[in-house]
Amino acid sequence: MQRALSVTRADFPEWYQAVVRDADMAENSPVRGAMIIKPWGYGVWELIQKDLDRRIKDTGHDNCYFPLFIPMSFIAKEAGHVEGFAKEMAVVTHHRLKMIDGKLAVDPDAKLEEPLIIRPTSETIIGEAFSRWIKSHRDLPMLINQWANVVRWEMRTRLFLRTSEFLWQEGHTAHADEAGAREETLKMLEVYRDFAENTLAMPVVAGEKPENERFPGAVATYSIEAMMQDGKALQAGTSHYLGQNFAHAQEIRFQDADGGLQYCHTTSWGVSTRLIGGVIMTHGDDDGLRLPPAIAPRQIVIVPMLRDKPEDAQVLAYCETLVKRLAAQTALGERVRVLMDTKQIRSGEKRWNWVRRGCPIIVEIGPRDAAGGQVSFMRRDDLRDGDRTKTINMTLDEFVGRAPEILAEIQSSLYAEAKARMDANIEDGITDFGGLKEFFGADETAAFKGWARVPWSRPTGAALDDIDARLKTMKLTLRNAPMGQGAPSGKCVFTGADAVETVLVGRSY
Numbered sequence: 301m302q303r304a305l306s307v308t309r310a311d312f313p314e315w316y317q318a319v320v321r322d323a324d325m326a327e328n329s330p331v332r333g334a335m336i337i338k339p340w341g342y343g344v345w346e347l348i349q350k351d352l353d354r355r356i357k358d359t360g361h362d363n364c365y366f367p368l369f370i371p372m373s374f375i376a377k378e379a380g381h382v383e384g385f386a387k388e389m390a391v392v393t394h395h396r397l398k399m400i401d402g403k404l405a406v407d408p409d410a411k412l413e414e415p416l417i418i419r420p421t422s423e424t425i426i427g428e429a430f431s432r433w434i435k436s437h438r439d440l441p442m443l444i445n446q447w448a449n450v451v452r453w454e455m456r457t458r459l460f461l462r463t464s465e466f467l468w469q470e471g472h473t474a475h476a477d478e479a480g481a482r483e484e485t486l487k488m489l490e491v492y493r494d495f496a497e498n499t500l501a502m503p504v505v506a507g508e509k510p511e512n513e514r515f516p517g518a519v520a521t522y523s524i525e526a527m528m529q530d531g532k533a534l535q536a537g538t539s540h541y542l543g544q545n546f547a548h549a550q551e552i553r554f555q556d557a558d559g560g561l562q563y564c565h566t567t568s569w570g571v572s573t574r575l576i577g578g579v580i581m582t583h584g585d586d587d588g589l590r591l592p593p594a595i596a597p598r599q600i601v602i603v604p605m606l607r608d609k610p611e612d613a614q615v616l617a618y619c620e621t622l623v624k625r626l627a628a629q630t631a632l633g634e635r636v637r638v639l640m641d642t643k644q645i646r647s648g649e650k651r652w653n654w655v656r657r658g659c660p661i662i663v664e665i666g667p668r669d670a671a672g673g674q675v676s677f678m679r680r681d682d683l684r685d686g687d688r689t690k691t692i693n694m695t696l697d698e699f700v701g702r703a704p705e706i707l708a709e710i711q712s713s714l715y716a717e718a719k720a721r722m723d724a725n726i727e728d729g730i731t732d733f734g735g736l737k738e739f740f741g742a743d744e745t746a747a748f749k750g751w752a753r754v755p756w757s758r759p760t761g762a763a764l765d766d767i768d769a770r771l772k773t774m775k776l777t778l779r780n781a782p783m784g785q786g787a788p789s790g791k792c793v794f795t796g797a798d799a800v801e802t803v804l805v806g807r808s809y
Contacts, residue, residue, distance in 0.1 A: 304587040312530040323589040333457040333464035343597030369416040374424040377549040384516025388452040392416040427550030442474040460577035468572035474564040481565035485541040488569040492537035501592040501715035507780030519543035527722040528581035533808040539569035589658030593707040605666035618670035631704035675699040725750025751806035755799030757792035779804040
């Protein structure tokens with residue numbers, strides 16, 4: 301049986317690397333741990349950025365840009381922040397090179413008076429700006445966002461999922477009181493949840509992170525967690541209530557209506573290019589990527605079946621007509637993104653190329669189709685192991701008319717498939733730690749396991765550290781306590797105390 305990939309999901313890590321490579325998404329760069337995002341992969345990111353940017357602006361935020369370099373003194377003002385990122389920070393200490401003994405080297409006389417940190421996140425430098433911009437309660441709330449790159453010096457990297465440099469958006473806001481800041485934190489969490497499910501077709505669980513999983517310096521951290529096809533969790537987005545911690549460190553104060561000086565309450569929130577890794581691992585199959593139409597750079601690709609014969613001209617003209625008519629259609633709120641593939645390679649090779657890339661609809665037009673006014677196409681969500689029996693035939697008029705509906709169906713079917721898989725693989729029947737150990741086992745490479753949702757007493761401090769250490773022996777982590785839970789019941793599987801909520805446990809990326 302012909303397949304588009306040489307490896308299947310039975311070897312999930314190798315399969316993932318093969319999809320990224322063969323779908324032409326990205327490749328490793330000459331700099332260890334960094335990646336080159338290729339046009340198809342970057343096209344996906346542009347569509348993610350476009351949709352999410354609209355949502356961010358619709359909730360009242362303005363875009364801006366801050367420097368890549370952050371003075372080390374800014375970072376040092378927030379002790380908790382430094383501790384969380386210290387091992388991942390890249391540091392610039394010199395500003396010039398020179399020829400020394402015939403070789404290009406760092407000029408020892410060009411040492412900076414103060415080292416610069418290459419942006420790992422921007423709370424400190426944006427906090428410094430907020431301290432200058434915010435003077436009165438009339439300046440609040442301050443709502444900004446930036447699209448940028450960040451650097452966190454990772455030792456073990458994987459394209460899109462964990463790289464030393466990656467792309468993201470980071471929102472930062474300042475508020476007059478805790479209620480406003482917490483409302484903002486949860487509002488942006490809901491923006492992420494809705495975006496993940498309706499644009500990425502990736503079901504998620506939104507909830508609060510345990511104390512030991514909080515963002516450095518945060519009072520509360522919330523996340524959306526997505527289940528990958530190997531059962532592991534992917535933290536797909538986070539939103540943080542920072543309290544007044546950064547405000548105190550950066551002197552972000554305002555004069556209230558009574559003339560007194562108050563410290564702001566701040567938030568931050570972000571998602572990154574790891575969303576693309578999440579899409580791959582949520583929707584991909586043994587033939588490669590399957591893209592939700594909402595983020596497919598090309599939603600429909602037309603492959604002319606050319607044979608170096610006179611009728612080729614008719615086929616090409618027919619395809620051009622089809623392209624023009626499809627491009628005039630609207631699907632999922634935008635004009636249909638359609639391409640005719642005219643590369644000088646075999647038609648079969650073209651088809652497999654678009655199968656691997658996950659194009660939602662692949663159309664093949666031969667002389668008979670052109671002569672008879674027909675369209676033959678495959679839905680990528682319904683293609684399995686190169687099964688050509690899934691080819692669908694319609695008249696040109698019917699296909700053009702129904703294309704938007706079919707794209708919407710593909711978007712919905714990918715979400716429904718992933719949601720059914722996630723819901724079926726969250727175990728609710730575990731009542732003690734022994735049951736948790738039995739469910740997951742000690743070997744993370746063993747058969748598929750999803751997540752466990754267990755009673756939780758919300759322990760903190762040393763008790764939580766002990767739980768974390770016990771979980772790490774099984775390569776498990778606490779993911780989040782889902783939002784909107786009903787009344788808790790039973791005893792905490794870790795402490796034996798009365799449960800106050802449930803928490804998700806699983807292996808993760």
